[in-house]
Amino acid sequence: MKGRLPGTPEIYGLMAQFRTPEEVVVAAHKVHEAGYRIVDGYSPYPIEELSHALGVHHSPLPRLVLAGGITGLLAGWGLEYWAAVIEYPMNIGGRPFNSWPSFIIPAYETTILFAACVAVLGMLALNGLPEPYHPVFNVPAFALATRDKFFICIEARDPKFDRTGTRKFLESLGTTDVYEVEH
Amino acid sequence: MASPLRERTHQTESDRLIAPGHDFGTVTDQISKIVLQRKTPKGWWLGFVLAFSVLQLLFLAIGYLLFEGIGVWGVRIPVGWGFDIINFVWWIGIGHAGTLISAILLLLRQEWRTSINRFAEAMTLFAVACAAFYPIFHTGRPWLAIYWLFPYPNTMGLWPNFRSPLIWDVFAVSTYATVSALFWFVGLIPDLATLRDRAKSKPFKIVYGILAMGWRGSARHWHNYETAYLLLAGLATPLVVSVHTVVSFDFAVGVVPGWHATIFPPYFVAGAIYAGFAMVLTLAIPLRKFYGLEDFITLKHLENMAKVMLATGLIVAYGYMMEAFMGWYSGNPYERFMIWNRMTGPYWWAYWSLILCNVVAPNLLWIKNLRTNVPFLFGISFVVSIGMWLERFVIIVTSLHRDFLPSSWGMYAGTRFDWAAFVGTLGLFFTLLFLFVRFLPAISIFEMRTILPGAAVPERDDE
Numbered sequence: 001m002k003g004r005l006p007g008t009p010e011i012y013g014l015m016a017q018f019r020t021p022e023e024v025v026v027a028a029h030k031v032h033e034a035g036y037r038i039v040d041g042y043s044p045y046p047i048e049e050l051s052h053a054l055g056v057h058h059s060p061l062p063r064l065v066l067a068g069g070i071t072g073l074l075a076g077w078g079l080e081y082w083a084a085v086i087e088y089p090m091n092i093g094g095r096p097f098n099s100w101p102s103f104i105i106p107a108y109e110t111t112i113l114f115a116a117c118v119a120v121l122g123m124l125a126l127n128g129l130p131e132p133y134h135p136v137f138n139v140p141a142f143a144l145a146t147r148d149k150f151f152i153c154i155e156a157r158d159p160k161f162d163r164t165g166t167r168k169f170l171e172s173l174g175t176t177d178v179y180e181v182e183h
Numbered sequence: 184m185a186s187p188l189r190e191r192t193h194q195t196e197s198d199r200l201i202a203p204g205h206d207f208g209t210v211t212d213q214i215s216k217i218v219l220q221r222k223t224p225k226g227w228w229l230g231f232v233l234a235f236s237v238l239q240l241l242f243l244a245i246g247y248l249l250f251e252g253i254g255v256w257g258v259r260i261p262v263g264w265g266f267d268i269i270n271f272v273w274w275i276g277i278g279h280a281g282t283l284i285s286a287i288l289l290l291l292r293q294e295w296r297t298s299i300n301r302f303a304e305a306m307t308l309f310a311v312a313c314a315a316f317y318p319i320f321h322t323g324r325p326w327l328a329i330y331w332l333f334p335y336p337n338t339m340g341l342w343p344n345f346r347s348p349l350i351w352d353v354f355a356v357s358t359y360a361t362v363s364a365l366f367w368f369v370g371l372i373p374d375l376a377t378l379r380d381r382a383k384s385k386p387f388k389i390v391y392g393i394l395a396m397g398w399r400g401s402a403r404h405w406h407n408y409e410t411a412y413l414l415l416a417g418l419a420t421p422l423v424v425s426v427h428t429v430v431s432f433d434f435a436v437g438v439v440p441g442w443h444a445t446i447f448p449p450y451f452v453a454g455a456i457y458a459g460f461a462m463v464l465t466l467a468i469p470l471r472k473f474y475g476l477e478d479f480i481t482l483k484h485l486e487n488m489a490k491v492m493l494a495t496g497l498i499v500a501y502g503y504m505m506e507a508f509m510g511w512y513s514g515n516p517y518e519r520f521m522i523w524n525r526m527t528g529p530y531w532w533a534y535w536s537l538i539l540c541n542v543v544a545p546n547l548l549w550i551k552n553l554r555t556n557v558p559f560l561f562g563i564s565f566v567v568s569i570g571m572w573l574e575r576f577v578i579i580v581t582s583l584h585r586d587f588l589p590s591s592w593g594m595y596a597g598t599r600f601d602w603a604a605f606v607g608t609l610g611l612f613f614t615l616l617f618l619f620v621r622f623l624p625a626i627s628i629f630e631m632r633t634i635l636p637g638a639a640v641p642e643r644d645d646e
Contacts, residue, residue: 021640028402042404044207044377045632049640061412065418071218076354083334083342092346100348105429108421109354114364116418122371123411127404130396137399143380145400147206147375 009156012135013183015142016152016175021047028053031152034169038158038167042151045123050150056093064122065115072114076107079170113128138182195418199607200295200634202478207638210479210631213626215374216383217474234613244600245320253323255600262583262595267321269575270605272430273458274314274612275356276451276571278363279423280459281307285366286419289412294634295487298479301627302470302619303463304367310462311360313608318352320604346433355429359422366415373629375419381400427455430487434578440521441582444509450502454571457495457541460488461567466616470625479626482555489554492567494547499574503542505565517587524579529594534579540570575634 018024021043028050029043041050051057084090085097095102124130136142136153146149152173154166170178207427234310248255258265281303299360322328330337332353334345343350375395382388398404431451434442461577464485471480525534544566585592597605619625632638 021638026638042213042400043402043405044400045373045629045638046405046409047402047640048406048409051402056406059407061407061410062414065342065414075478079334080345084345088340090344092344099346105351105425105432106345106354107357107593108425109351112418112422113358113361116415119411119418120365121371123407124396126429127400127401129404132397133594134397134399142399146377146380146398147211150184173553 008183009161011156011163012066012138012181013153013155013157013161014163014170015136015139015179015181016170017141017144017151017152017179018152018172018175018179021050021150023174024152025053027152030173030179031154035160036154036158036166038155038161039059040153040155042142042145044146044148044150049070055148059126061122061126065119067121068118069111069115072111073107075114075163077103078111080106099159135181135183139179192279198483199481200298200483201631202481205478205633205635207635210635211377211381211628213476213478214626214628214631215378218378218622218624219382219387219622221384223621224473227617231614231617231621234610234617235608237608237610238614240603241316241586241608244603244607247600248320248604253321255598256321257598257601259593259595260460261591262580263588264579264583265595266601266605267317268433268599269312270462270574270608271317271378272451272571273576274310274317274558274608275359275430276361276427276455276458277462277568278307278314278459279427279452280358280457280463281305281310282363282366282419282423283456283459284463285370287415287423289416290420295484296632298476298626299463299467299484300630301367301370302466302616303459304363304623305365305372305525305616305619305625306459306462306466307618308360308367309612311356311363312615313612315360316604316608317354317609318356338566348429348436351429352433355426359426362415362419362422368629369412369415370627371623372396373400373408374624376400376629378624383452423456424452428452430447439586440515440517441506441525441578444506446502446505446509451500451504452503453498454574455493457492457499457545458568459562460492460495461571464488464492464560464564465568466559468564470620472529474620474625476626479631482557485557485560486551486554489548489560489563492563493545493548496541496548496567496578500542500545503538520585521582524585525577528585530581530584531576533573534581537570537573537577540543540566541574546613 016027018027024041024043025047028039031039032053032055037055039054040053043048043050080103081098084099084103089097092099136145136151141149142151152170154161154170156163158168167178205213256265256267258267261538281300284296284303285300285307289300317330319325322331329335330339330343331343332343332350334343343353364517372395375391376398378392379388379395382391428448428451431447435444435447437443467480469490471477507522507526510518511580513519525531547559548554580595584595
């Protein structure tokens with residue numbers, strides 16, 4: 001490929017195609033056990049076992065969302081306190097300026113709002129989306145990854161990667177096809 | 184598939200969530216075909232043109248309203264809240280079924296939600312859009328409503344009063360709209376990627392490609408995605424109960440007899456879900472018929488929705504009963520007069536029609552033969568929608584029109600501009616729905632794949 005920096009591998013990686021979810025999960029376990037770490041699996045629907053097989057276990061998202069919710073609570077309450085007590089105090093039916101029972105509802109809503117926004121934006125950020133270009137799309141058969149086929153791609157950056165050796169290894173996993181993924 | 188129909192071989196027709204013989208490919212093709220087919224069906228054009236024509240009534244009603252002022256509506260003291268609030272509550276209530284299906288039923292692992300959640304969520308969004316029209320325009324001068332409703336540092340140094348339920352409503356409804364839209368969009372991402380990969384024409388490829396944001400079904404992505412989806416469901420769950428609770432506070436916090444009742448929040452929430460499921464049925468039945476989706480939206484789905492309607496309908500009936508009971512038991516002459524006036528006053532017909540639609544009619548759903556009779560369900564979904572509209576009419580109008588002083592009693596009726604605005608929002612709702620069905624997958628494709636036999640992979644015990 002032209003324009004490639006010196007030191008980068010010739011191809012992005014090798015991709016194997018599988019027919020069923022069972023096959024891809026079994027293969028993913030073997031890939032992980034063989035010591036490959038810069039690997040990704042692709043499936044048309046979420047398969048928990050596939051991400052577990054590849055060694056993906058924890059998502060930092062719940063903590064981020066909790067932080068978002070707490071920020072939302074403080075922001076909502078802070079806004080109400082600042083508006084009703086500091087900036088624009090008004091006597092409404094003799095209620096105290098800091099009428100906390102009335103302030104619960106807007107603060108509760110901002111808690112949910114902030115947490116939900118963090119859940120969505122956090123998910124996109126952790127996944128590196130939006131991503132306008134990705135090498136896996138260079139494999140024509142990969143269009144089936146959003147229909148009914150399953151894939152495993154071992155990247156050439158993986159220290160154990162070897163263009164012929166890894167291909168042989170993938171072929172031994174009961175795959176239908178192995179493709180070279182261009183950059 | 185290796186083992187087709189592994190667990191579902193001996194299911195009867197009325198008991199299955201998906202017709203036999205489907206695999207990942209056929210589910211994908213059949214649902215995406217509706218969007219990707221080159222020729223738009225004639226029936227779609229007919230429905231769309233009709234809905235779009237009705238939508239013009241809304242523009243007419245808004246135009247004349249802004250030109251003349253709120254006087255074109257039928258609201259007169261003592262009835263200061265009329266169609267605007269009735270329709271607001273009606274629309275926002277309809278939305279609740281979508282959120283219940285997408286959030287609560289997901290957390291409760293109700294697999295049958297899977298084929299109806301997508302369009303129910305769309306229904307939520309469009310119903311909230313219709314609802315939002317009323318409070319904005321009933322302020323009379325909506326261009327000023329920005330500083331009446333939203334807290335922002337304006338040059339007048341004014342801030343809204345956070346002790347008012349009307350401000351709570353602003354927060355509740357805008358949060359609800361935002362979270363519903365986020366939830367809906369997140370659910371769409373993998374399906375947009377499917378459409379991107381299956382689209383034949385260049386413009387479709389580009390638009391779906393941009394919207395899918397480069398989704399490629401990576402296991403690492405799915406892991407975060409599933410976490411986010413569950414968290415969003417958890418966050419939307421309190422919204423199912425809180426939005427209509429806050430709407431009911433608009434009434435319950437006031438001192439008007441007929442409004443000032445602690446039963447309002449649960450009774451409003453149940454009514455919202457009841458009305459919402461009626462609307463889901465109204466939409467699901469023609470959708471499955473015209474697009475041949477009987478394989479995915481089965482009799483089981485329709486029957487389950489009927490059961491939810493029956494259950495929530497009974498809660499609503501309990502609410503009516505308690506209102507009448509408390510009117511008598513409170514010993515308060517105003518409360519007693521209010522309930523008596525509702526039943527026998529000038530609006531008796533509205534009250535008794537509402538009892539017929541919301542208390543008598545849903546009890547027919549106890550009968551299994553009726554629950555699984557598609558034309559009957561279609562009919563009863565309309566009866567329930569009308570009943571729920573009447574409920575809000577009765578609560579708002581009969582409580583206000585004869586208040587504490589007989590000298591200030593009055594009558595209320597919607598004018599033709601009230602009706603034009605209401606029918607116009609129906610046009611808006613159906614226009615948006617027709618566009619949705621044409622351009623986005625009406626059933627969640629990736630979630631349908633997960634409930635197929637053979638989709639589940641047994642977790643391996645490590646040797």
